[in-house]
Amino acid sequence: MTSTAPDAVYSLPSARGAEWWRSAVIYQIYPRSFADSNGDGIGDLPGITAHLAELSALGVDAVWLSPFMTSPQKDAGYDVADYCDVDPLFGTLADFDAMLGEAHAHGIRLIVDLVPNHSSDQHVWFQQALAASPGSPERARYLFREGKGEHGELPPNNWQSVFGGPAWTRVTEPDGTPGQWYLHLFDSSQPDFDWTNPEVQAEFRRILRFWLDRGVDGFRVDVAHGLMKKKGLPDYTPAADAGSMGGDETDVPYWGQPEVHDIYRDWHKVLAEYDGDRALCAEAWMPTVAEIAKWVRPDEMNQAFNFGYLMTEWDAAKLREVIVESLHEYHAVGAPSTWVLSNHDVIRHASRLALTADSPQGDGIGPNSPGKPDPVLGLRRARAATTLMLALPGSAYLYQGEELGLPEVIDIPDDARQDPTWFRTNHERYGRDGCRVPLPWVADAPAYGFNDSGNSWLPQPAEWKQLARDVEAADAASTLSLYTTLLAQRRARSLGTGTLEWIDGAGADTVSFRNGNVVVIANLGADPVPVPAGRVIVSSGPLQGGLIPVDTTVWVEAD
Known part of the structure; x- marks a missing residue:
């Protein structure tokens, strides 16, 4: 197997230290x-x-x-x-x-x-905003806006909530009249803060x-x-x-x-x-x-x-x-x-x-x-x-x-x-x-x-x-045993701070690379592929003799 492409080698920059x-x-x-x-x-x-x-x-x-x-x-x-x-x-x-x-x-x-x-609508700031008047400092912490339409009966824009439905809810002012609208990209109980404040x-x-x-x-x-x-x-x-x-x-x-x-x-x-x-x-x-x-x-x-x-x-x-x-x-x-x-x-x-x-x-x-x-x-x-x-x-x-x-x-x-x-x-x-x-x-x-x-x-x-x-x-x-083994080997072989080098020869339907002394091959194709030379460290599933089955990834300690 040989490395491919001029961008084939990546390593984490070390100039800023080894932060955890x-x-x-x-x-x-x-x-x-x-x-x-x-x-x-x-x-x-x-x-x-x-x-x-x-x-x-x-x-x-x-x-x-x-x-x-x-x-x-x-x-x-x-x-x-x-x-x-x-x-x-x-x-x-x-x-x-x-x-x-x-x-x-x-x-x-x-x-x-x-x-x-966003906060909850039960946050003290939002409760203060509801009790305050339009244009107040309390409302300026959130995104309150006047509605559109003749009487402000339409939301300020057409935005929809991530959770479905309109992203605006109209409030009832302290005097009992329909009032401003507030933005909530999520639920109506989650008013958005105004981060320009x-x-x-x-x-x-x-x-x-x-x-x-x-x-x-x-x-x-x-x-x-x-x-x-x-x-x-x-x-x-x-x-x-x-x-x-x-x-x-x-x-x-x-x-x-x-x-x-x-x-x-x-x-x-x-x-x-x-x-x-x-x-x-x-x-x-x-x-x-x-x-x-x-x-x-x-x-x-x-x-x-x-x-x-x-x-x-x-x-x-x-x-x-x-x-x-x-x-x-x-x-x-x-x-x-x-x-x-x-x-x-x-x-x-x-x-x-x-x-x-x-x-x-x-x-x-x-x-x-x-x-x-x-x-x-x-x-x-x-x-x-x-x-x-x-x-x-x-x-x-x-x-x-x-x-x-x-x-x-x-x-x-x-x-x-x-x-x-x-x-x-x-x-x-x-x-x-x-x-x-x-x-x-x-x-x-x-x-x-x-x-x-x-x-x-x-x-x-x-x-x-x-x-x-x-x-x-x-x-x-x-x-669970697979994850425990993977994490132990990852730490022991410093894969998280290692270098990735792409390799070819394993087939177009594989993801194949080397990190330190570990060769990794994931087989995403329709047919088994050969296990590379070396000692198998861990496999995501059973191997078929010298073959990596479909939908299986193997780590091999390279010769």
Whole structure:
């Protein structure tokens, strides 16, 4: 095998040091679905603390904790009423401090989710805005506008919510008359902040410092591309098949405005006040890798989820293309690529990679969806995709439960669904509940060990008994065992800080490269391909003698 193309070799820049976030494997915890310590059916912070040893054994470097702050829970915590306290549903600040201390004791860093695009309508600022008059300082913290039409009865523009329906809601003024409208790119209970307001900017600097002072290692920034809106708020109609977060369209007036980068330059300075390489990670759904890379320029954020990679089809040529583009664009700004295959907003990749019909991001899948996945094919491809991803240089994010091979839960009863998308689209789009079902820990325990009571805020399918962690921990061929081996070998061989060199000779339907002394071949074709010379380190599935079967990835220690 020989290297190909002048751009065939990529290595992470070293001039800025060896910060932990450049190569870390970061595990996303969705708190309400991870582990429940008090039996109320909803996961909590003490539940997380009780299972940190398992995450240490898995081999992750850090945890990203989805929202746990005070919230009415209209959108599972992404509607924040108090940014500097813990919602009683999840525990207390003391519980948070105990969890953080225990994580650090296990050598696990902690990143918290921050939601700056919008607050809850129960936030004290929004309640003050409702009580105040048009043009007041209280309303200037949000995006209040006069309506169109003879009596202001029409919304200020035609924007639609990510969750479906109009992005504007009209308020009733304190005197009882119909009044202004406020913008909410998400649910009507999530009013958008006006980030041109210095008071909003100062408040979030305070919030950052509150959590940094407690010892957190960084922030994942929700809707990081949405804080600034185009001046004048012009009408905009997305394509009918567009993803809900804008990752496949250009010139969207509420995504990716140039001014948003000034906010993160300001935050970069705040984090620089603290020791320990504190990190900022962007959720920025932009149409190209080059656009996403703008979020990780040297004076801005440190990581940005590689959604282009996540959304790429299971196709060798397309995967090679997105990997080449990612390494080139991120390298150009001195940043690592941040690889990801699943999270709390997308169909789990053990199902997504086996869909036979399109499913735009955010729509989800349910009983009436076309092209439902083949679970056997999906798991085989998911294991191969993860084995490929974890050999790439850069950082990688894992979503809770993918290490068990959990699929998307499709058959959730209609009356059990809770995603705002389900309600705001009149049950036309299933939304994200299917990837948020509570984890199975113990096969023969109530709620599969999620808690002791058997309660669960979303129903767990019966087939998850065989995917419980205790079952998989005892099986050397399980997905959990595969992930544990991959993470151990990745760390031992420094693949996260390594160099990628493309190789040919394995076939056009493979993704084949070398990272250090490890040759990686993912077979995405229709026929088996030869195992390269050397010692097999790990394989995503059984090999066929000297052949790599279809939908299988292998790591080989090169001769």
